[in-house]
Amino acid sequence: MDAEGKRLARVRDQALSGAAPRGVRPAVRASWDRSRGSGVHPDRHLPPVPLAENDVVDLRREHALARVWPTLERTLHTSLDGPGRILFLSDAAGHLLWINGDRPTVRRAERVNLVPGARWSEDAAGTSGVGTTLALGRPFQVRGPEHYLSAATAYTCSAAPIRDPMTGAVLGALDLTTEPLDGAEGLALSLVISTARLAEAQLREHAQRQHFELQRRYVSRLANRVGSHSAVVAPDGRVVLADPVGWLPQRWYLPLREGTAVLPDGRSVVIERLTVDGPFFVMAQEVEVDGAVVFGGLGLDRGWLRVDGVAHELTVRHSELVAVLCAWPGGLTAEGLAREVYGPHGKTVTVRAEMTRLRRILGYRLASEPYRLVGPVRADFLDLEQDLPSGSVGGLLDRYRGPLLPRSAAPGVAELRARVHERLRGRVFADGDPDSVVRWLAAPHGRPDRL
Structure with a gap:
């Protein structure tokens, strides 16, 4: 030393x-x-x-x-x-x-x-x-x-x-x-x-390369939201893209988690995770919506879905998945969804791939582990079934445009379809109103061999 x-x-x-x-x-x-x-x-x-x-x-x-x-x-x-x-x-x-x-x-x-x-x-x-x-x-x-x-x-x-x-x-x-x-x-x-x-x-x-890659990859996402206030935010809070430019500050300081958030100026936004590690899609809630995920599938080969006020037509497979999830508010594992939609030999890898695609529509409304719909959920077939005990038979028939996803062979959908159909049929005949019975029998789905 x-x-x-x-x-x-x-x-x-x-x-x-x-x-x-x-x-x-x-x-x-x-x-x-x-x-x-x-x-x-x-x-x-x-x-x-x-x-x-x-x-x-x-x-x-x-x-x-x-x-x-x-x-x-x-x-x-x-x-x-x-x-x-x-x-x-x-x-x-x-x-x-x-x-x-x-x-x-x-x-x-x-x-x-x-x-x-x-x-x-x-x-x-x-x-x-x-x-x-x-x-x-x-x-x-x-x-x-x-x-x-x-x-x-x-x-x-x-x-x-x-x-x-x-x-x-x-x-x-x-x-x-x-x-x-x-x-x-x-x-x-x-x-x-x-x-x-x-x-x-x-x-x-490296960060700049990531920035430009995020801009390239997600610019189309913003283009599909023309007229809305939307943005892509990197996991570290950088606002990568914003339309219109400047509606958000250059850095996001609120916690980045899926769901709704309120900006310091009082505006309400919806945050959606685009990938497992980010980035996030942010959209201003510019219209008043009830916050519910709404599904329609009665009488339709392909169902529709309304999320945050925006309507989407679903593919056949996505229609089946959403219908099953609506009926299971507690959610299902990938294995459970595979059985309900693809049958006993369904593969979880197929389910996970479809849920990744479905997340592009549902965003933060689709949770995982188990897969479930987040927030209020309404479905035409479930609303009808809930009103069966007290609703007027005529009104129920007006709302019943046909069986749930009639062409679907998914086991879970077939079970839901049969349950709603048979309960409504039982209510029609139990009520005994001749006009309602005739109306039921005259409908394409009213004959026993048509379900």
């Missing part, structure tokens, strides 16, 4: 013994105070390792920094050639996710829990390159004895945060750690800062 290192060690000993430290940087002194306040003991503490190996693998796979780690390794490759140097990349919570360095140095670092899955945030590990950089939100260097943990005083850590270039949020910290205090600390910190900026530039380029 050189003279500066010895001086820092004396200052640290004084501070830990309770004396007011002199000759220590204010930022380090403040970090020591925070570390003490977090309950970290300098001599009886090592950073925790809360993440198992499989947890680390999962976090790496999902983390935004995964796409820049190879660039960071290549850029700092020459700085890692010598012994005693290690490169770390953490997430925003201080968990070490990626580590690179020569094997002997990495093995020595394992003794102080400088390992993947360890948490080196300031509240867990005291003053350190990763932890204090994340606490301050700016590049920072911790030289040897400036570390709060005694086990870490052999290392000098130079770290810089990496931010999401679109939101400004800290994604993690890049740390270059060396064992000796050899006077090259300033160069190490500059190198880490420039490398972190390079990573942010790469992230910005």
